[in-house]
Amino acid sequence: MRIVLVGPPGAGKGTQAAYLAKNLAIPHISTGDLFRANISQGTPLGQKAQEYMRAGQLVPDEVTIGMAKDRMEQPDAANGFLLDGFPRNLAQAESLDEILKADDLRLDAVLDLEVPEDEVVKRIAGRRICRRDSSHVFHVIYNAPKTEGVCDACGGELYQRDDDHEDTVRDRLEVYHTQTEPIIDYYKAQGLVVTISALGPVAEVTERAMAALDRANA
Incomplete structure (x- = not known):
């Protein structure tokens, strides 16, 4: 299957993408991974992207499109991708x-x-990250540490990232509504969109997504 995953920041796209890609035996292709891989490998596209990023500018669409095209042409994506x-x-x-x-x-x-x-605001604004190890992530409501402000795993200080503050989250949502939401209507016109609720436990959302994809591919 060839699938595009959309949703606002905080919808759990990265988490669901990993599970869905594994269940469907197709590669998970994320923009973040594309940029990191191209920059670390020093590809021509990676070098271009880095130039824009160092200048504090947005990477042009053609660079992102080029990276995605190259990745989709890799052998592991021959039978599909997410x-x-x-x-x-x-x-x-x-x-x-x-x-x-x-x-x-x-x-x-x-x-x-x-x-x-x-x-979305509650999910993102409630996140707290460990300064010692950023893989240790807590949430003031859904996964609170035993001691406020202290990482359960290593005792490091927990902090809120600048882009997790509520006003920044709402700015990110506005960008999503303006730039990304229009592609949903674009794909609806092609009869491709399946919408599911991303509320609830991760496993339930994955089951919901797999069932929706099965129906779409029936």
Whole structure:
């Protein structure tokens, strides 16, 4: 299957993408991983991206599209892939269609993870990260540490990242509504969108997603 995963920040896209890709035996292709891989390997596209990033500028669509195209052409993606974070806007969505069409391929589904805005803010603004080890992540409501402000695992100080503050989260949501949400209508016109609630335990959301994808591929 060739799937695009969409949803607002805080919807759990990365978590669900990992589970879905494993269940479907297809690679999980995320924008973040694409950038890290290209930059660390010093590819021409990675070098271009780094130039823009060092200058504090947004990486142009054509660079992101080029990275995604290269990754989708790798052998492990021959039978499908799950795209997470790409396409991010209409221009990228149209380019993706052209890339697939050139190989006589098409998307099978666009999975839309739906989460109320207040829940997104609660999820992200409540996160606390350990300064000693950033893989230790807590939440003031859903996964509170035993001692406030102290990591259960190593005793490090827990802090709130700048981009997790409520006003920043709402700014990120506005960017999502303006830039990314229009691709949902674009794909709805193609009959590709399946929308599920991303509320509830991770395993339940995964089951919901797999059932929706099965129906879409029936």
